[in-house]
Amino acid sequence: MQRAALDLWVGVFVVAGLAALLFLALKVGNMTGFEQGETYTVKASFENIGGLKPRAPVKMAGVVVGRVSDVSFDNQSYEAVVSLTLDEKYAFPTDTSAAIMTSGLLGEQYVALEAGGEAKMLANGDSLKLTQGAVVLENLIGQFLYNQADSDKAADSSPMPE
Amino acid sequence: MINRALNSIRNMGGRVVNSVSRLGMAARFFGLTLLHSGQSFSRFNLTLREIYSAGVLSLTIILVSGLFVGMVLGLQGYETLQTYGSEEALGILVALSLVRELGPVLAALLFASRAGSAMTAEIGLMKATEQIAAMQMMAVDPIARVVAPRFWGGVISMPLLAALFSAMGIFGGYLVGVVLIGIDAGSFWSQMQAAVSFQDDILNGVIKSLVFGVAVTVIALFEGFDAPPTAEGVSRATTRTVVTSSLAILGLDFILTAFMFHGV
Numbered sequence: 001m002q003r004a005a006l007d008l009w010v011g012v013f014v015v016a017g018l019a020a021l022l023f024l025a026l027k028v029g030n031m032t033g034f035e036q037g038e039t040y041t042v043k044a045s046f047e048n049i050g051g052l053k054p055r056a057p058v059k060m061a062g063v064v065v066g067r068v069s070d071v072s073f074d075n076q077s078y079e080a081v082v083s084l085t086l087d088e089k090y091a092f093p094t095d096t097s098a099a100i101m102t103s104g105l106l107g108e109q110y111v112a113l114e115a116g117g118e119a120k121m122l123a124n125g126d127s128l129k130l131t132q133g134a135v136v137l138e139n140l141i142g143q144f145l146y147n148q149a150d151s152d153k154a155a156d157s158s159p160m161p162e
Numbered sequence: 163m164i165n166r167a168l169n170s171i172r173n174m175g176g177r178v179v180n181s182v183s184r185l186g187m188a189a190r191f192f193g194l195t196l197l198h199s200g201q202s203f204s205r206f207n208l209t210l211r212e213i214y215s216a217g218v219l220s221l222t223i224i225l226v227s228g229l230f231v232g233m234v235l236g237l238q239g240y241e242t243l244q245t246y247g248s249e250e251a252l253g254i255l256v257a258l259s260l261v262r263e264l265g266p267v268l269a270a271l272l273f274a275s276r277a278g279s280a281m282t283a284e285i286g287l288m289k290a291t292e293q294i295a296a297m298q299m300m301a302v303d304p305i306a307r308v309v310a311p312r313f314w315g316g317v318i319s320m321p322l323l324a325a326l327f328s329a330m331g332i333f334g335g336y337l338v339g340v341v342l343i344g345i346d347a348g349s350f351w352s353q354m355q356a357a358v359s360f361q362d363d364i365l366n367g368v369i370k371s372l373v374f375g376v377a378v379t380v381i382a383l384f385e386g387f388d389a390p391p392t393a394e395g396v397s398r399a400t401t402r403t404v405v406t407s408s409l410a411i412l413g414l415d416f417i418l419t420a421f422m423f424h425g426v
Contacts, residue, residue, distance in 0.1 A: 003207070010210050013218045017322025020329035021368070027351070028257050028332055029360040055352040064348055108250055108353060 038088035040124040041069060044098045044111070045079040050134025052100055052109045058084050060113040065090045068111060080133075084111060086122075093118035097130035109134060188384045195313050195383070198306035202314045208307070212315025216277040216379075220323060223272055228327035231264060232256060232334025239335075240343055249345050253354035256335030261358060261367045262423065265328030267415050270374035273320060274407040278382035281312055282403040285386030286396035294387075309387065313379050320375025321368050328367065366422045373418060374411050381407040 049071060058066035066086035074081050084098070095116030102109050116130075202209045239255040285308065288294050294304045332354075339345045358364065382403045389399035 006207075006210060006214050009218045010213050013213065013221065013319075014322065016221075017325055020322070020325040021364075023329045024261065024325060024332075024364050025360055028261065028329075028354055029358045029364050053356045055356050057348060057352065064346070067348075067352065103250070108248075108349060 039066065039085045040088060040122075041083050041085050042122050042124075042126045042128060044082050044084060044128040044131050045074065045077065046082060046098075046100060046131050046133040047079055048133035048136060049080045049082060050100055050102075050109055050136065052082065052111070052134065056108060056110050058086065058111045058113060060090075060092070060115065065113070082111065084128075091121040094120045094122055094126065095130065096122065096128060097132070098128045099132040100134040102134075184388070187388065188380065191384045191387065192380050194305050195310050195380070198303060199310045199314065201306045202311040208311040209314045209318070212312045213319055214315075215280070216273075216312070216315045217319030217323060220273060220276045220319070221326070223276055224269055224323050224327050225330050227268065227272060228265075228330030229334040231268060231327075232260065232331030232336075233338045235259060235264075235331065236335040236338030236343075240339060240345075249339075249343075250349040250353055252335065252339045252345055253350040254357040256339070257332055257354045257358050258363065260328045260331040260335075261363045263415070263419070265331065266324045266367050266370040266374060267411060269324040269327040270320065270371065270378060270411045271408055273316075273323060273375075274378045274382070274411065275404050277316065277319075278378050278403050278407055279400050281316070281379070281382040282386035282389070282400045283396060285309070285312075285383060286389035286391075286399050289387070289389060290391040290393070290396060292391075309383050312383055316379030316382075317372065317375045320378070321371045324367065324371035324374075362422075366418075370415065370418050370422075373414060377410045377414060378407045381410060 052068060052071060054068055054071055056068045057064045058068060066084055068082055069085040070083040072081050072083075073079075082098075086092070092113060093116045095118045097114045097116065099112050099114070100109055101112045122128075235256045236252065239252050240249060243249050243251055243255065285294075288308065294308070297304045297307060336347075336350065340347045340350050385399040385403045385406070389395045
């Protein structure tokens with residue numbers, strides 16, 4: 001093997017190996033890069049975001065229109081502030097509402113948008129007024145049991161219609 | 163009768179003492195290799211040649227196996243995840259199992275059988291044809307000239323090969339999951355990125371493959387250097403290299419995993 005050819009092949013090998021590491025770091029791991037296309041960002045406050053994570057999809061009518069870019073906590077209102085990065089291709093009315101939903105049984109959580117009727121469209125930096133947080137299973141069960149007990153009591157006190 | 167029983171116990175003891183003393187020799191050999199590594203860096207073309215024969219020539223098998231392992235993971239993972247309605251988690255499954263375990267371990271096993279066995283056979287044959295003895299006659303240190311460059315060539319190649327294996331496997335999982343089955347590409351990547359951490363998963367995988375690289379090359383070089391200078395001796399040493407280094411990789415992997423991933 002010629003010295004030059006040897007150098008070349010080893011160089012190709014090392015470059016390929018480093019490129020694979022870079023791919024793992026940037027595309028597979030969470031050292032973010034790559035965000036294609038023009039976007040704009042709006043904020044939405046939720047009283048509970050459940051398991052919503054950054055980079056979760058934002059959907060309208062089931063179509064992905066953006067991603068969650070950041071999740072933070074507002075110490076003034078004690079609410080979670082979620083930044084939604086939306087695709088510039090899509091415009092939404094200012095009274096669009098946002099809700100946190102779950103896809104599948106154990107699936108990921110995402111933000112679902114529902115369009116309102118305003119003529120004005122959302123711009124970069126706006127915030128959504130109408131929001132609905134994630135459903136917490138424990139609260140739901142608690143509420144259900146409470147209602148059940150209430151209706152039982154009501155049934156006991158009223159005389160049986162016979 | 164009693165004699166035979168005594169003999170078998172004696173043999174067992176002899177085997178244990180023998181393997182422990184071989185372990186000691188291997189440790190001394192490893193130390194000597196590290197001590198005599200100066201030349202592998204001052205005359206780097208020696209090491210370059212070994213990176214070529216250990217790393218570049220293993221590329222094909224590593225890339226092809228990585229692709230197929232990833233594709234199988236994609237198919238099997240989809241079958242199971244589908245029953246829970248969470249096919250989007252396929253990206254996490256493929257990436258985490260490759261980056262944490264399968265990438266380093268399978269790449270090291272392939273490396274042991276592809277490059278490790280070749281190293282043993284080469285050095286064993288050098289010894290059988292008295293090239294090593296000739297070097298010593300000419301006051302050339304065979305550890306510095308023959309062993310250390312091969313050691314560093316293997317240690318440098320191993321993490322790169324493991325990274326290529328993982329990357330290729332994730333690409334295979336993507337091919338099956340997104341292109342063939344039709345999972346949403348966005349959630350495939352985004353769930354993967356949300357779940358795989360650079361420090362906890364990728365860096366630990368690189369550390370694992372470095373440790374495996376050291377273990378495999380030391381075992382291969384020691385078996386070659388220690389082989390009886392006969393055809394049968396060399397063939398036995400080559401077999402022993404593959405068996406011992408495979409067991410060493412799996413054992414070390416368990417220990418490293420227990421250290422790295424408890425509670426992650």
